[in-house]
Amino acid sequence: MPKTxxxxxxxxxxxxxxxxxAGEEGISVPELLRREAARxxxxxxxxxxxxxxxxxxxxxxxxDVVQTLDGWRGAWPDADR
Incomplete structure (x- = not known):
């Protein structure tokens, strides 16, 4: 049985x-809230x-994360400066 x-x-x-x-979706506010509650x-x-x-x-x-990302990205363009 539905609840309020x-x-x-x-x-x-x-x-x-x-x-x-709700207006953008062409529905009422209660319908929008029902959909969001279900989601x-x-x-x-x-x-x-x-x-x-x-x-x-x-x-x-x-x-570890920085080292892995650096490995993926390669050397920084200004790394030799």
Whole structure:
């Protein structure tokens, strides 16, 4: 059974943006919010994604990343100066 959600205290600028965005798509504000709510729940949260991925802290350092990028890019044009 469908549920009703009420959002209180939306700033005027935010509401105007919702009206504008809904108008651009030719739909009502409630329909826009229904679509966005469905989109939000269709994807896992970051916490859930990390849990599913079994992500652990990386042993890669910033220096490793910079060194790899430098290798891909090649020498800097002014490296000899």
């Amino acid at each position: 959600v009420r959002i209180r205290d939306i700033d005027d600028e935010v509401y105007a943006g919702l009206v504008r965005r 939000i729940v269709a994807w896992p949260s970051i916490a859930e994604w990390l849990r599913r991925a079994g992500r652990r802290p990386s042993q890669i350092t910033t220096g």
